[in-house]
Amino acid sequence: MPRSTTSDMSDSSNSFIAAEKAATNQRRPRTESDSTIRPSLDRIPTQIHHTEAAIYPEPASVVQAEMEKTGAAPTAKKDGDVEAAMSSPSTGFDPADFPDGGLEAWLVVLGGWCALFCTFGLVNCVGVFQDYYLRGPLSDYSASEVSWITSMQVWCMTFGGAIWGRVYDSYGPRPLLIGGTIVYVFGLMMTSLATQYYQFILAQSLVASMGSSAAFNASLASVSSWFFRRRAAALGIMVSGSSLGGVVLPIMMTRMIDPEILNVGFPWTIRAVAFLFLGLLTVSCFTVKSRLPPNPRPLVLREYVDTLRDPNMALLVCGFFMFFWGMFLPFTYIIIQAKEQGMDPTLTTYLLPIMNAVSILGRIIPGIVADKMGRYNVMIIIVVFSAIVTLGLWIPGRSDVTVILFVVLFGFSSGGFISLGPALVAQISDIRQIGIRTGTAFAVQSFGALTGSPIAGAIVAAQGGEYLGLQLFCGMTMVVSTCFLLVARHRLAGFDLKKIV
Secondary structure, eight states: OOOOOHHHHHHSHHHHHHHHHHTTTSOOOOOHHHHTTSOSOOEEEOSOTTOEEESSOSOHHHHHHHHHHTTSSOOOOSGGGHHHHHTSTTTOSOGGGSOOSSHHHHHHHHHHHHHHHHTHHHHTTHHHHHHHHHHTTTTTSOHHHHHHHHHHHHHHHHHTHHHHHHHHHHHOHHHHHHHHHHHHHHHHHHHHHOOSHHHHIIIIIIIIHHHHHHHHHHHHHHHHTTOSTTHHHHHHHHHHHHHHHHHHHHHHHHHHHOTTTTOOOHHHHHHHHHHHHHHHHHHHHHHOOOSSOOOOOOOOHHHHHHHHHSHHHHHHHHHHHHHHHHHHHHHHHHHHHHHHTTOOHHHHTTHHHHHHHHHHHHHHHHHHHHHHHOHHHHHHHHHHHHHHHIIIIITTOOSHHHHHHHHHHHHHHHHHHHHHHHHHHHHTSOGGGHHHHHHHHHHHHHHHHHHHHHHHHHHHHHTTTOOHHHHHHHHHHHHHHHHHHHHHHHHHHTTOTTSOO
16 A cells, blocks of 8 residues: 655654554555664564464554563664664564464463473472482482482573574474473483482483473473563463472372372382373473474574673573572472471471462462563562562571471562563564573573582581571572662663663
């Protein structure tokens, strides 16, 4: 249809907008004025073969206003700033092109929920593994040495995102989900046969975790491609699967292993978990898909480095690393510490399930609030709250009530951090680069998860079994994480505390 000139737009904006909306199903020819306002991405095909994505169906001013409102693009303060704002990596595709709902989109969330139940849900059980190994087959090893098994498990799962992010961008989620399911279940079966330290490292920490990582990262990136305005809420709902896994699996495993309850034994307990995961991940294989077509490209290491050259991304990743450095310490050591403080062993069995049950709310509620108040704003509140709870409650807490209160509050805040992390990365990323940028973020923060628990175990050993040093280390990592996130927010919105970012 004919395009109005810039002067016509200013004189008769109402008629122009009406004409634009009437032509949303028609391809608009680009003009010189368009290229100076937004990127020259007019239309692309999606993986839904009966639908063609309408990129930028609204006038540029409407698109820019919507993206500024959600914090996905910087505010253009002057006319001359429009081009810079819209050409930044965060702009990507028009917000109106994201379904933000519908059957297909919510089926992706369902499949992602199943995948997160099986992958990160088992990570939330690290305390169960730590306690069993120290009392059973690895009783001759120190807590710091045993913690390398679960730390490497978390590291492999999150670091694998750097590899799987590129595979996802090139081939889509289906190969990752199918291959990851096979490798993950195989690794768990091998774990059920392990009796030696090195065997647990190979089976649980390496093989099972790499398969888990493939399914985890494929699901995470896929959900982001279907949601824009509701992205944090959708991710929060999906990630709540890991919280429910962290509730069900510790109780299930503890009762099956305990010789005084079911006495199934560790090998068949792990096999039962593997069969459960096989069924749930099969659902994921059939429901998780990307909205965008694959874009096969070779693996170029420089792209990962270039991702971190973006100051906004670098600050975000540093904040994530510091939080991850301390986040898993309560999950790993709370059971052991509570037992040493004299808590009833029956009650200690439910500490991790309580923490993970509350984190279900922590992964959903902050996501919903973040879509309205700003994702950076809510994330900073979450991290500050985590630091306060750790330093102000975990350290002085000695009674059972205080320990349980800490478990509840930290479970909520840590759940919020997990759900909001991918949403923050997606907010400052081109939709076509979400896979590699999310993978890079997880790869860097994985080193925090890898080294945090062994360092904490060494601190406890150096202090003769006291946990004060561990608790201080945990709390201070969150304080430093807050500093990085505050600087990152300042780069996007300055000192305006009312800005939705």
